[in-house]
Amino acid sequence: MRREAKLGLALLLTPLALWLSLLIFIPHIDLFLVSLRERVGVGKYELSFANYLTFFNEPLYLWTFMRTAVMSILATMLTLLIAFPVSYYIAKMVKGRMQAALFLLCLVPFWVSELVRTFGWMILLRETGIISNVLQYAGLASGPVEMLYNDAAIMVGLVYTSMLFMVVPLVTTLESLSDEVVEAGYDLGGNGVSVLREIIIPHAMPGIVSGCIVVFMLCLGNYLTPTMLGGKESLWFTELIYSQFIVRFNWELGAAFGFMLLILSSLIVWGMLRLTGQSLEKTMG
Amino acid sequence: MRPSPLAGAFVLPERPTRKTGMTPDLHCSALTKRFGDTTAVDNVSFSVPPGSFFSILGPSGCGKTTIMRMIAGFLEPSDGDIQIKGKSVLNVPPNKRPVNMVFQHLALFPMMNIEENIGYGLRRAGLPKGEITTKVGEALERIGLPGIGKRKVDELSGGQKQRVAIARCMVLEPDVLLLDEPLGALDLKLRERMKVELKSLQAAFDTTFVYITHDQSEALVMSDNIAVMNEGRFEQMGSARDLYYRPDTAFVAGFVGDSNRWQGRVTRIEGGHVEVQSETGLTLRGASHGRALQAGDMAQAFVRPEAIRIAHGADELASFDTTITGQVTSLLFNGAASRVLVQGEAGHEAIEVNLPQSGEFANLAKGDTVHIGWSSDQANVFAAGGL
Missing domain, CATH: 2.40.50.140 (Nucleic acid-binding proteins)
Known part of the structure; x- marks a missing residue:
């Protein structure tokens, strides 16, 4: 019986172990090793930090790196600001079928691929697009208006793409807040602002943090949206990694960039958790 | 109608109760609440004299919670008036009403410790920090749980939570305390003990309690006055003894005892x-x-x-x-x-x-x-x- 139980456990753990080792550990270790070698001749490599040095010595790389981080944080905050009222409405203000319907509406855009969704934004925002035409027709603009290929367009795309991943954890945590507790907050003299600050937000904090982590990671690692909606000036760090791997065929530098991105995202998530006094166990468990 | 001072001298001997000359703490007149076609509360009137323990007893779905929520301000009456200490509170939002409520599941704030829970209302009222600390300490003393201020809500037992929920309201010194079946979640033994305790807490704080319950023994043991409610109406109002020995209607006779x-x-x-x-x-x-x-x-x-x-x-x-x-x-x-x-x-x-x-x-x-x-x-x- 004990042996059978052990066998069962081993079988159950096998997919997880395979997934972790084949898809996470081995590629990352390999990537790390690649990032640490320098090409000194044809087919000849040496162990060195040259790739990382290149990253720190080239202002464009550093600048793009910081830009990506700041824009991702901004996109995360914007997503939170928009998603919070939406989630509160879905979780607390409506009940039953309406609730399910609204939740489904948040999900519907994700039935089509990200590429198609991004094209949707391009149709709206481009020079000959719908918004531009409406503005001209209404006499608010004298000529065609180009709204694509800038940071604002990237931001719109990122927030739109991330919305669901913020709404889901927020709705889940807000649903677990009992109406009684909110009513008690008012009953004991609180107004809308203080109930929100002292009761609703502290209660939703695990959802806020986990939603923010997911959205931030998605923004930071997004490739499609910044590439399609951003212009020449709007470089995204993933574009740099892509160009090193695919265009320049410089896997060593690309791997180093990849690791810098991993370190950056880990640092920012860690900092955010410290700042909000949350722990990973509390938000994910 | 208030008797003139002279007339009062003649009236008093006939009505030796303490109600004479006092405005009731809570007075509801012709209170009605309709939800669509259904009338949840139908033309209910009652007065609760200061310092008394008033219960509304009825089966679930009889409209007693609706009355409670109207008094607390979470529901707008369709008709009628609610007066607290003689002043109508119809247009007063819940956070400005001199009533506080102990909720069915107590609704203690899980994100705060006990001290912060009890101090919440005082903070909202804008009291200085020192005063809040003193008052919270006094309240904890009053409910017989000194020194638990730093604990978390889920570290308390059911009975302790109960007392904290009452203390959280009582520090605000409300004119009327509403209790919405607060003993429902407790086990039988604890419920028996809390009945006695609630009654003595009410005496200690000397505040008007309005208590709703479907459990007749809770109502009979604790109340000065009980209203038996059925299908949105008061069937009978009186002391526990009246209801028990002299039921006015067949419903009361069948429901009580x-x-x-x-x-x-x-x-x-x-x-x-x-x-x-x-x-x-x-x-x-x-x-x-x-x-x-x-x-x-x-x-x-x-x-x-x-x-x-x-x-x-x-x-x-x-x-x-x-x-x-x-x-x-x-x-x-x-x-x-x-x-x-x-x-x-x-x-x-x-x-x-x-x-x-x-x-x-x-x-x-x-x-x-x-x-x-x-x-x-x-x-x-x-x-x-x-x-």
Whole structure:
């Protein structure tokens, strides 16, 4: 019986172990090793930090790196600001079928691929697009208006793409807040602002943090949206990694960039958790 | 209407209650709440004098929670007025009303510790920090839990949470404290203890409590006054004793306490005494207590198991005007509240009778012949159709 139980456990753990080792550990270790070698001749490599040095010595790389981080944080905050009222409405203000319907509406855009969704934004925002035409027709603009290929367009795309991943954890945590507790907050003299600050937000904090982590990671690692909606000036760090791997065929530098991105995202998530006094166990468990 | 000072001198001796001259803490007049086509609360009026314990007792869905939520301000009445200390609060939002509520599931704030929970209302009122600390300390002292201020909500037992929930309201010194079935979530033993404790807390804080419950023993034990509610209306309002011994309606007679109940036809009326022939063939005598009944009317009769005397010999029951001889069909042992079911010889359904614990029935067994009887004053007869 004990042996059978052990066998069962081993079988159950096998997919997880395979997934972790084949898809996470081995590629990352390999990537790390690649990032640490320098090409000194044809087919000849040496162990060195040259790739990382290149990253720190080239202002464009550093600048793009910081830009990506700041824009991702901004996109995360914007997503939170928009998603919070939406989630509160879905979780607390409506009940039953309406609730399910609204939740489904948040999900519907994700039935089509990200590429198609991004094209949707391009149709709206481009020079000959719908918004531009409406503005001209209404006499608010004298000529065609180009709204694509800038940071604002990237931001719109990122927030739109991330919305669901913020709404889901927020709705889940807000649903677990009992109406009684909110009513008690008012009953004991609180107004809308203080109930929100002292009761609703502290209660939703695990959802806020986990939603923010997911959205931030998605923004930071997004490739499609910044590439399609951003212009020449709007470089995204993933574009740099892509160009090193695919265009320049410089896997060593690309791997180093990849690791810098991993370190950056880990640092920012860690900092955010410290700042909000949350722990990973509390938000994910 | 307030009597003039001179008139008051004549009125006072006749009304020696403390209500005289005091504005009630809470006064509801013609309170009505409609949700679409259904009327949840139908023209309810009542007054609660200062410092008293008022209960609204009714089955679930009778509208008692709706009344509570209207008083607290979470619902707008469709009609009628709510006055607290003589002032209408209809247009006052919940956070500005001088009423606080202890919720059914207590609704302590899980994100705060006990101190912060109790201090929440004081912080909202903008009191200085030092004063809040003092008041919170006093409140904890008052509920007999000093030194738990730094604990988390989920570290407390059910009874402790209960007391903290009350303290959280009482630090704000509300004119009226509303309690929405706060004992419902507790286990039986704790509930019994909390009943006594709530009553003494009410005395300690000297505040008006309005308590809603579907549990009659909670209402009977704690309240100065009870309103029995059914389908949005008050059936009867009075002291626990009134409701128990002198129910006004068949609903109250059936809802408060246990009763043997018969449906039948009035065969004879003599003064206040009514003779009823039940559908099952039992002839019994009861009192109408002033209710209009005529021979031939359909009627309902209620007799409490504890109002029925049980005896070994028929001669012991000579003073009672309803006596039945029958067999014990079942013994329902429940300690002090033990009962027997007695099946009369006439073939009607078994009657539940309280078993005296003085020893003479200790050997009573199934199948024994006994005599039971009650005086007609103890049997309440109502016109049927009132249900």
